Amino acid sequence: xxxxxxxxxxxxxxxxxxxxxxxxxxxxxxxxxxxxxxxxxxxxxxxxxxxxxxxxxxxxxxxxxxxxxxxxxxxxxxxxxxxxxxxxxxxxxxxxxxxxxxxxxxxxxxxxxxxxxxxxxxxxxxxxxxxxxxxxxxxxxxxxxxxxxxxxxxxxxxxxxxxxxxxxxxxxxxxxxxxxxxxxxxxxxxxxxxxxxxxxxxxxxxxxxxxxxxxxxxxxxxxxxxxxxxxxxxxxxxxxxxxxxxxxxxxxxxxxxxxxxxxxxxxxxxxxxxxxxxxxxxxxxxxxxxxxxxxxxxxxxxxxxxxxxxxxxxxxxxxxxxxxxxxxxxxxxxxxxxxxxxxxxxxxxxxxxxxxxxxxxxxxxxxxxxxxxxxxxxxxxxxxxxxxxxxxxxxxxxxxxxxxxxxxxxxxxxxxxxxxxxxxxxxxxxxxxxxxxxxxxxxxxxxxxxxxxxxxxxxxxxxxxxxxxxxxxxxxxxxxxxxxxxxxxxxxxxxxxxxxxxxxxxxx
Amino acid sequence: xxxxxxxxxxxxxxxxxxxxxxxxxxxxxxxxxxxxxxxxxxxxxxxxxxxxxxxxxxxxxxxxxxxxxxxxxxxxxxxxxxxxxxxxxxxxxxxxxxxxx
Numbered sequence: 227x228x229x230x231x232x233x234x235x236x237x238x239x240x241x242x243x244x245x246x247x248x249x250x251x252x253x254x255x256x257x258x259x260x261x262x263x264x265x266x267x268x269x270x271x272x273x274x275x276x277x278x279x280x281x282x283x284x285x286x287x288x289x290x291x292x293x294x295x296x297x298x299x300x301x302x303x304x305x306x307x308x309x310x311x312x313x314x315x316x317x318x319x320x321x322x323x324x325x326x327x328x329x330x331x332x333x334x335x336x337x338x339x340x341x342x343x344x345x346x347x348x349x350x351x352x353x354x355x356x357x358x359x360x361x362x363x364x365x366x367x368x369x370x371x372x373x374x375x376x377x378x379x380x381x382x383x384x385x386x387x388x389x390x391x392x393x394x395x396x397x398x399x400x401x402x403x404x405x406x407x408x409x410x411x412x413x414x415x416x417x418x419x420x421x422x423x424x425x426x427x428x429x430x431x432x433x434x435x436x437x438x439x440x441x442x443x444x445x446x447x448x449x450x451x452x453x454x455x456x457x458x459x460x461x462x463x464x465x466x467x468x469x470x471x472x473x474x475x476x477x478x479x480x481x482x483x484x485x486x487x488x489x490x491x492x493x494x495x496x497x498x499x500x501x502x503x504x505x506x507x508x509x510x511x512x513x514x515x516x517x518x519x520x521x522x523x524x525x526x527x528x529x530x531x532x533x534x535x536x537x538x539x540x541x542x543x544x545x546x547x548x549x550x551x552x553x554x555x556x557x558x559x560x561x562x563x564x565x566x567x568x569x570x571x572x573x574x575x576x577x578x579x580x581x582x583x584x585x586x587x588x589x590x591x592x593x594x595x596x597x598x599x600x601x602x603x604x605x606x607x608x609x610x611x612x613x614x615x616x617x618x619x620x621x622x623x624x625x626x627x628x629x630x631x632x633x634x635x636x637x638x639x640x641x642x643x644x645x646x647x648x649x650x651x652x653x654x655x656x657x658x659x660x661x662x663x664x665x666x667x668x669x670x671x672x673x674x675x676x677x678x679x680x681x682x683x684x685x686x687x688x689x690x691x692x693x694x695x696x697x698x699x700x701x702x703x704x705x706x707x708x709x710x711x712x713x714x715x716x717x718x719x720x721x722x723x724x725x726x727x728x729x730x731x732x733x734x
Numbered sequence: 735x736x737x738x739x740x741x742x743x744x745x746x747x748x749x750x751x752x753x754x755x756x757x758x759x760x761x762x763x764x765x766x767x768x769x770x771x772x773x774x775x776x777x778x779x780x781x782x783x784x785x786x787x788x789x790x791x792x793x794x795x796x797x798x799x800x801x802x803x804x805x806x807x808x809x810x811x812x813x814x815x816x817x818x819x820x821x822x823x824x825x826x827x828x829x830x831x832x833x834x835x
Contacts, residue, residue: 257761259788301766319787
């Protein structure tokens with residue numbers, strides 16, 4: 227026999243051995259299925275027919291089904307489990323179950339397999355797919371006996387959808403709690419402009435449930451600045467249309483034409499809402515009540531204007547006082563004295579105004595402050611004043627201070643304050659049903675007065691101020707015993723104008 | 735890890751094996767268990783075993799000219815071998831695969 231024949235003989239022997247082996251296996255019942263060629267390809271004939279319905283169930287069920295040996299080896303897996311793992315079946319059967327579980331879950335799997343030997347157990351696990359991503363599953367395991375092999379049956383259910391639903395539900399709850407807590411208007415609208423969610427505060431402020439209503443009907447807007455918003459008109463429809471079309475807005479001032487909210491100002495922000503596929507699904511709007519803030523701003527603007535007005539007035543007064551003092555002063559030294567004194571009086575007057583916050587001042591306080599430099603603390607009788615409690619508005623403070631200053635300066639130069647023996651008595655009273663004020667300044671004990679004192683600037687100022695700023699009259703009597711001055715003016719009424727016009731107008 | 739988890743047991747070469755079973759049936763389940771155990775004990779680290787469920791991939795039966803299941807086919811090392819049954823007779827299986835126990 228040559229080599230070829232030898233080889234052919236060996237091949238025949240091998241095939242014969244194989245055939246014998248096959249027949250032997252079938253004869254001894256070592257197989258449980260035969261492969262028979264049918265018209266559509268090979269057909270598997272299970273020798274135990276009763277298994278067919280169960281097999282079909284397991285293959286087609288919507289869960290993963292596994293048979294696992296007690297040591298964790300996968301003996302069988304259905305296609306669904308393989309799909310769950312993104313793996314081919316051949317790579318699963320025969321491998322340990324732990325291969326397909328997230329590493330940190332290994333102890334859990336071991337525990338599951340250990341417990342399932344005696345009873346049914348369930349556990350949530352994370353499986354690791356072929357691409358290393360995780361899939362959350364519920365594994366239900368129980369004992370299974372295949373002949374004399376103790377194995378475990380596992381049914382594995384994909385929980386991805388459920389976890390997603392849980393996440394969605396949690397997000398919903400979170401959004402809802404934000405809406406509960408928000409203290410301002412927060413509204414969510416759908417694409418048709420209908421309100422689908424509203425903060426609790428919004429419903430309370432509007433007094434009616436707003437869910438389901440059109441935004442433009444529930445919240446009729448009145449935009450403050452149409453140009454700023456870049457919309458065609460000030461109505462809610464135009465604004466909402468712009469937002470739903472994809473535009474975002476921040477800090478738009480608006481009012482709301484609703485009985486509960488008239489007179490209130492709001493700051494509004496709005497933006498479109500998109501779903502996972504980037505389709506517009508509606509919009510969200512928030513409105514914050516800024517009425518108080520706006521009022522504060524307006525008040526501040528008014529105050530600044532008022533302040534400006536007063537400062538200008540004062541500058542005018544100082545200018546005219548300087549000019550007049552200068553033209554009535556024989557020397558620069560005399561000017562300095564005179565001007566200094568008058569400036570100080572104005573300054574002190576403003577101290578008082580600041581102290582009373584430009585409100586009302588007690589006349590006695592004003593008098594005390596003006597005459598303080600001239601009173602000798604040891605001899606209280608030098609300066610005495612008395613009168614009923616009298617509150618004067620801010621606009622009377624500077625005029626009166628200036629008058630008192632002139633009278634005092636005069637007294638210091640020629641009158642009661644120029645000698646030790648001199649005394650001043652200042653009294654005031656209310657006349658004619660509290661509508662008129664009368665002040666009387668009486669100097670006694672000073673040097674005898676001689677000459678004409680009416681031409682001095684000081685006396686002119688006194689007359690002018692009383693006349694123009696306080697709408698009254700000043701009578702100065704230079705009696706030989708001393709000056710007696712009577713000031714009469716109507717009780718001033720607060721008008722918020724600050725300084726009188728006379729002081730600003732004194733010019734020559 | 736068997737005591738034979740060395741090169742000697744595996745003849746220093748790698749085994750490519752395919753086990754064809756029919757789903758969940760009794761002999762198939764046994765065959766899977768037996769074969770995996772044998773491979774781990776005698777061929778640890780030197781084998782590539784694929785288990786094919788003929789119910790789910792019946793077309794592969796024709797490819798390998800299968801007649802019955804379970805069937806274990808050794809593709810490598812040469813020569814190819816076909817073993818039929820539930821593989822519970824370890825000695826027979828090892829001999830058939832050419833593995834010296």
